[in-house]
Amino acid sequence: MVLRSCCKFGPVSVLFRLGYVALLLLCVTHLRCARAENKTVVQKYAEFDVTYNDTVTSDNQTIYAFNHTVSRNKTEGVRVTVDVLSEGAESSPILFVVRQKQAVLSFQVPLILRGLYQRKYPYAHVGRTLCQPPTRTLSETQYFFVDVSTLSNLGTHYQLRISRVDSFTLHTDKKFSFTASPSQPQYFKYVFPDGVDTAIVKVNSEMTFPCSVMSIQDIQCPVYDLDNNVAFIGMYQTMTKTAAITVQRKDFPSNSFYVVVVVKTEDEACGGPLRFYPLRPDELIDAGNRSKTLDVVVSPAISSDVYVMGMLFCLGIFLSFYLLTFLVACVENKRSVDRFTVIYRKPGVTPVSPYEYGSFADNGSTLSSEAITDSIASDANYGYMGQETLKRRPFLTAIHHVAICIERSLESVTGRSRQESLSSIEEDDYDTLADIDSDKNIVRTKKYLCVSDLARKDKRVLSKKYQIYFWNIATIGVFYALPVIQLVITYQTVVNVTGNQDICYYNFLCAHPLGNLSAFNNILSNLGYVMLGLLFLLIVLQRDIIHSRALDRNDLNALECGIPKHFGLFYAMGTALMMEGLLSACYHVCPNYTNFQFDTSFMYMIAGLCVLKLYQKRHPDINASAYTAYACLAAVIFFSVLGVVFGKGNMVFWIIFSVLHILATMLLSTQLYYMGRWRLDSGILRRIVYVIYTDCIRQCSGPMYIDRMVLLVMGNIVNWSLAAYGLLKTPNDFASYLLAIAICNLLLYFAFYIIMKLRSGERIQCMAMVCILFTAVVWGFALFFFFQGLSTWQKTPAESREHNRDCIVLSFFDDHDIWHFLSSIAMFGSFLVLLTMDDDLDDVQRDKIFVF
Template sequence: MVLRNCWKSRHKERRDPLPFWTRSGFGVLFCLYIIQFGYSTGAEGTTKTVVQKDAEFDVTYNDTVTNDNQIIYAFNHTVSRNKTEGVRVSVDVLTVGLESPFLFVVRQKQAVLSFQVPLILRGLYQRKYPYFHVGRTLCQPPTRAASEMQYFFVDVSTLSSLGTHYQLRVSRVYSFTLHTDKKFSFTASPSQPQYFKYNFPDGVDTVIVKVTSEMTFPCSVMSIQDIQCPVYDLDNNVAFIGMYQTMTRKGAITVQRKDFPSNSFYVVVVVKTEDEACGGPLRFYPLRPDELFDAGNRSKVLDVVVSPAISSEVYVMGMLFCLGIFLSFYLLTFLMACVDNRRYAFSLLSQSVEPLNDGCSPPADNGSTLSSEAVTDSATSTDNNYGYLERTLDSVGRSRQESLSSVEEDDYDTLADIDSDKNIVRTKKFLYVSDLSRKDKRVLSKKYQIYFWNIATIAVFYALPVVQLVITYQTVVNVTGNQDICYYNFLCAHPLGALSAFNNILSNLGYVLLGLLFLLIVLKRDIVHNRAMYRNELNALECGIPKHFGLFYAMGTALMMEGLLSACYHVCPNYTNFQFDTSFMYMIAGLCMLKLYQKRHPDINASAYTAYACLAGVIFFSVLGVVFGRGNMVFWIVFSVIHILATLLLSIQLYYMGRWRLDSGIVRRIMNIIYTDCIRQCSGPMYVDRMVLLVMGNIVNWSLAAYGLIERPNDFASYLLAIAICNLLLYFAFYIIMKLRSGERIQCLALVCILFTAVVWGFALFFFFQGLSTWQKTPAESREHNRECIVLSFFDDHDIWHFLSSIAMFGSFLVLLTMDDDLDTVQRDKIYAF
């Protein structure tokens, strides 16, 4: 009946000119309001009584309402343009076990706020929590007048036939506006959210809003919303607009003036009904969907402070600081290159005056611990048994000219008797570099150049989808406002454009610049070596470690790609893209080990295809570990078994220099070796040095496998990287020890690089383990580790890790490049292979 009358009234409004409120949508709202609150005849034929009261602020009203009556409280207050005061409505229901809830409707000039009491908030699995005490702050629409009188009404109604009692109190919030750098304390709960207004002062374009609490739980949400009505300040709607993040003890959001046309915003703090979003305990699963749970006391005391963020001058200083550090390495390299060129020109001048030597200089006797009998035995074995004579300069020149002709690029062996010589040479008790550098130089050069071209191809195909993905991540964060997607150090995350943490991206510039510098250094050495080869210089042809630069080029490219992918990861660091930050770290560790092995074993080093296939397997397991490795015992058992088997197979490969076969007779041959060497005569290993290295390597790797199986660390990618680094350090230490045992020395430049790199690595690891954020926990728990900037108010601890680790990696590459420079004048048949 009422709906028909309303419709007739609206139909008449279309024909008759009536006031604006009738001709607008307010007429329909008015009809619905009549239906809602009973201006019609009820089911029992009674008319609802409406009572309107002139109410005052800070007065508690105790009243009773039923389905037969409705109470309207009329308030008025003066709104000033220069002074903002909040208005807060607090309601207490004094009757427990209500038949029907109260409905409170607050009608303002530009907004309507409605809520029921008891307020039912839902948690995980749709669990329902009732709250009988509700407090809500009314939004404050801006006014253009200097002073204006505004009215608002609080309507109270219920459909319960029983008389229910309640308390209503409307009060002013005098501390509604936040001030810059002034801490403000308040208390919030799920049914009593709080929000405050902040106005950008003149000259401040960016601020950081920090909310802290001494209490870890209950879990809460902080939100930044534009000045508009309604304000979304409940657990079930706070994520609708603006920027928001969950928090326990710390929360911080950087806010820019350009995102808020009114030059002001609301800071909203909501306490959640449950703690699962912050890593708290999960309560029991509800037996019935309509079951009500005890909400308990979930009040939380919080502090909020709004501070100006850094200015544009600090951005410029940070960029100049970053560029200055790494460009100084370019300047130092340029100066050293100039000095080296002058020394080289002086040596050429002196050689043009003095007669040329007939051969390379013999190695200096520095007290080698290798026995003279072993050296004599090896040399005699080489001369008498295999008939390898020292080649003359003319024959070397002819060989080089022949190698420049058109040959197949395949990785074939150029030994005279390809099968017998391998078995004879590689199983000698003492090997020299000349024994393992017998393949055609041009073929080997092509073989190792493939490392560079393959990693360049991998980089392009790997990086393009990564860049596209992280741009999508950043767009989602900016559009949705959900700052739980990315694990930043929010206390030191400086935005620039669409990027939320520009400083974390900028600090990765060192990897790219130093990687490029290393490529330039390698290119210079490559050019100098090629010129020496072209002039048929004896030192380049017959002396020193064979110069193959393909792996060095690959290492420099990998360092540059590490910087690019680390920057991509820090666009939005989270659980799903952490492998972007570590993939090329595995590449770098693997390439460094291959380069160390290649120095003394250029003929038998792994091909690029085999090496990258193995590294692809490592990255594959890294992804599986991140996805399935958290507490999954089956995965850890499978990985540990594969890890141990791979260690054993690699040990056999290194010990026998590749002269073994994996076939059906492998078990019989193993048993035969155990019987003859261990049981029958208990002879020691033939290759003692190699055996010591491999035993230590197996001990380390088996220990790491046992640790992973027992502890099952959550960060599988870092665990896998630790395995690679431990093996690299072990092999590097073995190389240095064997180099010194062989009577070789480390030149001053290489020694300085080793010491400098070791010190830088130590400081770098210190900053790495500060742990400013971690995607292994919830976003709220990760924010508990956030810290302020420590350098120029722009860079945090992790940025310093980026600076130092890029320098340390560059230094490590220089160590590999220069550590055997002392052998450049030593004949290869006098350089030990170990």
């Protein structure tokens, strides 16, 4: 219009019209100002504990003036309670503004609080506690004003009441009960008494729902006490029945803090169901009655002396194992020396120590080598039962060692090694020949195998092969642990900065902070894995040194008797135990569902290494290489990660995993049954059909290797059952489910090994039997404490806190810490069982030790 006027009337007419528009706007503004000047402002001097009924419109505003005396030695709360009594008040809300000396609090009534998906909940009854600014004098009179106004032309009737809260300050170890709702939050003040540097605030309720939030905030204004702002400052956590936060004096410069309790508008944060979805985003929903009765109590936390006692207790337990091991080593060394000491001597015969006969020299013995050899050979079971006879008859022990030394002298004259006479040619020496595969087939397909049949490779080659296990797991541990440590430090920093204690699933009733760590006791209790793993490495090192010295002096027992000694897997097991302690400690820095894989990764490693060690004992030549073993374990950890991310309620994932689990079980069964003498190629189906036809249809013949078949049938039953359970139940904790599969297979193979060992006429020595019984008892107690379930990340943080419990040992350790203590001891004992269970075969030649 203006452009059209410019073209039609010229510049003068345009200026005239613009001035006319400006004049109209000025008149409108003047009328509004005049109307505002006509608005009535009424100020009333009001009193506490008096209910004021009034009506407010856009034409009037009411100011209520209050004054009260504030004493430094006594803190009183002031609470504002407002009710809107008019119908349809949502369309004409009232604004209440409370002006204080150092703070301003404003809120509208009805109070509109938003929930999930921006759903709106109106509350016509509102109660708020006023912030209490500190006073510098002993007694001071403070004034505050309550302004009531609205922009609605309709009159809205309301009630206003200001009252004192006499029990505003919480006292140590005294329970206080109160009621809260979304529109009527509550908060109270606590002052640290002298001598208390740390306190634990506990809030309890008999009601599971409605969901609530407990917050700890510094003494400052404003106090964030609504559902939509309670997370802005301080520390907070959601709760159903229980909440607990440990508070340290150093975090609050005023030596005091507020305990704020807010009831949420919805229960989704605490695991409650969705009520319903609104038809429109701006639809108002009736929240109903969401009041909740709660109790709050503040208790002093443990002192620094308890921290010291807890650390000493932890160190004392595991250092005692070092002392016990040292004493046992001394006793065993003395018994070993006594066993080979010559008690009865013949004239002219010098007694020979087992540590010296490798360098035996002629000492004037009058016995001939033929006579000594005939004397020893007279025992029909020489090499096995004869050893018992030698132990009972010291004189024969001396003759036995003299005969060995004379025989070695004869071997040095003839230039022929006994090892070469009893052992086959090293496989590496003829791997290039065409008949190597046929040789393997002949040996490994025998119906009854002995250890000598599967211990044909060069000991130096095998030793290096198994040492790779140790170096690989050490490398894996370093590269795995460094990012884990970085991640959990970040988690802990986020918890400390944001104050959101729903991020980590602690046992808050027994979580003792130290520095930036929220639960130091759960981290300290993992020290046992590290210390006992190191102790096991020292024990293995001691055995390794003794065995190496025996090989250096050409000890026949070390060369040709007993289970072949390869310590690489033992070193890997000890390292895995230490890494388990480190990663478990990292998990407990901030336990949650994304971190749980850190706690279980090396548990898979330990279970796999134990199975490999059991298999290696009787199959040293055909055991899996370190690269193959760790590749399989990496696949297990990969599926563990997939299960954590995608496994919860995802049926497609569970079907794929169950199929792969069953296929892997069948392939491994085939590998174990045929000792690796089969091929997975295009002709595998044809060969399977041929075997079924010849062995099951044409003639019904039983399996050639019955013992192996029994083990594999049991293994398949167990694994197929576990696969079916996972497919039907789809457990939320996939990592624990995967760990259960590994442990079940380990226990099955270990039981099979023990049964077959006893069935083969072998015996279990006293030390190994003590380790087995001790480990079984400790595992029983450990599992009892493990299943106490103090927290669970499978539920919401609020539901998890319902399982929290107080400390049970020294007011410092909880049930899960006891699990850490006992499980580390049990794992150490299990490793000792694997290390000592075949010590009875150290004097038995390998061609008399059965393979199973």
